[in-house]
Amino acid sequence: MADNLTKEQRHKNMQNIRSKDTSIEIKFRKALFHAGFRYIKNDKQMIGKPDIILPKYKTIIFIHGCFWHRHENCKYATTPSTNSDFWQNKFLNTAKRDKIEQQKLKDAGWNIIIIWECEIKHNFQVTLENTISLLRLYV
Numbered sequence: 162m163a164d165n166l167t168k169e170q171r172h173k174n175m176q177n178i179r180s181k182d183t184s185i186e187i188k189f190r191k192a193l194f195h196a197g198f199r200y201i202k203n204d205k206q207m208i209g210k211p212d213i214i215l216p217k218y219k220t221i222i223f224i225h226g227c228f229w230h231r232h233e234n235c236k237y238a239t240t241p242s243t244n245s246d247f248w249q250n251k252f253l254n255t256a257k258r259d260k261i262e263q264q265k266l267k268d269a270g271w272n273i274i275i276i277w278e279c280e281i282k283h284n285f286q287v288t289l290e291n292t293i294s295l296l297r298l299y300v
């Protein structure tokens with residue numbers, strides 16, 4: 162996809178998103194694009210810094226890492242055995258923040274789709290199809 166960013170802007174963008182943009186996320190986004198969905202990615206200005214924004218569908222997609230966002234009953238949502246107080250606190254804060262941010266977005270009229278990293282890792286096609294079905298409801 163062509164864009165009008167200068168080399169410098171692009172470099173800056175790359176730096177900003179490097180920590181977030183995992184290859185599985187990119188693969189998922191590209192699949193959505195190929196299915197005809199147009200989106201904005203990694204908008205830092207927006208509440209919650211969503212991974213994918215689909216303005217036409219008034220929908221925001223968060224691709225949540227299972228570890229940080231504590232995917233329930235997921236083998237990737239491990240708790241480090243050292244510093245467990247620190248981690249518990251960190252996880253609680255993340256959960257609290259997620260909840261507040263999602264509520265704010267809902268209040269502003271956005272639909273929210275949460276996708277877990279393990280879902281796209283292990284059930285890519287199903288997750289994609291489910292997401293597309295949801296989006297069709299939201300248009």
Ligand SMILES: [Zn+2]
Binds near residue numbers: 235277278
């Ligand atoms: Zn998971």
